[in-house]
Amino acid sequence: xxxxxxxxxxxxxxxxxxxxxxxxxxxxxxxxxxxxxxxxxxxxxxxxxxxxxxxxxxxxxxxxxxxxxxxxxxxx
Amino acid sequence: xxxxxxxxxxxxxxxxxxxxxxxxxxxxxxxxxxxxxxxxxxxxxxxxxxxxxxxxxxxxxxxxxxxxxxxxxxxxxxxxxxxxxxxxxxxxxxxxxxxxxxxxxxxxxxxxxxxxxxxxxxxxxxxxxxxxxxxxxxxxxxxxxxxxxxxxxxxxxxxxxxxxxxxxxxxxxxxxxxxxxxxxxxxxxxxxxxxxxxxxxxxxxxxxxxxxxxxxxxxxxxxxxxxxxxxxxxxxxxxxxxxxxxxxxxxxx
Ligand SMILES: Cc1ncc(C[n+]2csc(CCOP(=O)(O)OP(=O)(O)O)c2C)c(N)n1
Ligand code: SF4
Ligand code: SF4
Ligand code: SF4
Ligand SMILES: [Mg+2]
Numbered sequence: 590x591x592x593x594x595x596x597x598x599x600x601x602x603x604x605x606x607x608x609x610x611x612x613x614x615x616x617x618x619x620x621x622x623x624x625x626x627x628x629x630x631x632x633x634x635x636x637x638x639x640x641x642x643x644x645x646x647x648x649x650x651x652x653x654x655x656x657x658x659x660x661x662x663x664x665x
Numbered sequence: 666x667x668x669x670x671x672x673x674x675x676x677x678x679x680x681x682x683x684x685x686x687x688x689x690x691x692x693x694x695x696x697x698x699x700x701x702x703x704x705x706x707x708x709x710x711x712x713x714x715x716x717x718x719x720x721x722x723x724x725x726x727x728x729x730x731x732x733x734x735x736x737x738x739x740x741x742x743x744x745x746x747x748x749x750x751x752x753x754x755x756x757x758x759x760x761x762x763x764x765x766x767x768x769x770x771x772x773x774x775x776x777x778x779x780x781x782x783x784x785x786x787x788x789x790x791x792x793x794x795x796x797x798x799x800x801x802x803x804x805x806x807x808x809x810x811x812x813x814x815x816x817x818x819x820x821x822x823x824x825x826x827x828x829x830x831x832x833x834x835x836x837x838x839x840x841x842x843x844x845x846x847x848x849x850x851x852x853x854x855x856x857x858x859x860x861x862x863x864x865x866x867x868x869x870x871x872x873x874x875x876x877x878x879x880x881x882x883x884x885x886x887x888x889x890x891x892x893x894x895x896x897x898x899x900x901x902x903x904x905x906x907x908x909x910x911x912x913x914x915x916x917x918x
Pocket of ligand 3: 640641642
């Protein structure tokens, strides 16, 4: 059966660690990293890569437009 | 399928619009202003009107909006954005002209300018960011502050006997003959963001249809001024702000 797989790329240096993307993800894919960027913000990171469906919810609510989303249909 | 397999240009479904400049926004983490800037930039990009659009920035946290969206801008004195936008639109009627204003800017010091621009039916879009507080100056009460809401000037909560009632200014603007479209939106969740984006587009389109003034209120958060995390502020907004400022179209003709 065709499945939707997605992934995101976070521009970690521009991320402000606000947590809104983490809270918006229906698949609980994202978390704030224990590490910080050069400004001291805990940036957003994928922790459950396999569960991303590329729905763009995280990217659309990000106030700093730092998330890019990719999505593909697969038969695996 | 690995991340590398998915990360191909043909699979890209969302990225930062090129109309947002490279400047990092000065807003606090999680501020609604950032989301609204992004949506306005996306709509201008999608409509292909980058060279035809002129924004008027307010006084308030968004005073530097001109640093972030790559279009022509004019910065107005506090509350005067609708008057400045009126002048621009009358001199350059073919342009898409919008104001971007906070609740202190639009509903306190700029009340007269706002009402009279709407009463003249000037063919501009007014984007109104209602976060219920004066964000920039450190969290004072705004006309839109909810009853009971604590701010630095209402430390025990807004009380109507002392401070008046939270002003539903969009409802007032909808009563004015010159407005054609008045709507309330939010930007806290994916479906809300998509709706808000449609409202921005409609407001821009109205500018060229000569139907009158369009007002899009964004029921927003100021997590710093409210003393909450961005996520908590969104939940508080959903529960409290939208009870006083219900989302949806107030007028659409
Ligand atoms: C003539 C004048 N009066 C007062 C001020 C101080 N002042 C700056 S921003 C502001 C209010 C901002 O609140 P709002 O419009 O809600 O914007 P926000 O920062 O919440 O987005 C005030 C009173 C000023 N800059 N100029
Ligand atoms: S919403 Fe944006 S800025 Fe906030 S944590 Fe997520 S990626 Fe970072
Ligand atoms: S695209 Fe959707 S599923 Fe993937 S991380 Fe973002 S919100 Fe979660
Ligand atoms: S003070 Fe409030 S409105 Fe201003 S940038 Fe911070 S969160 Fe946003
Ligand atoms: Mg405000």
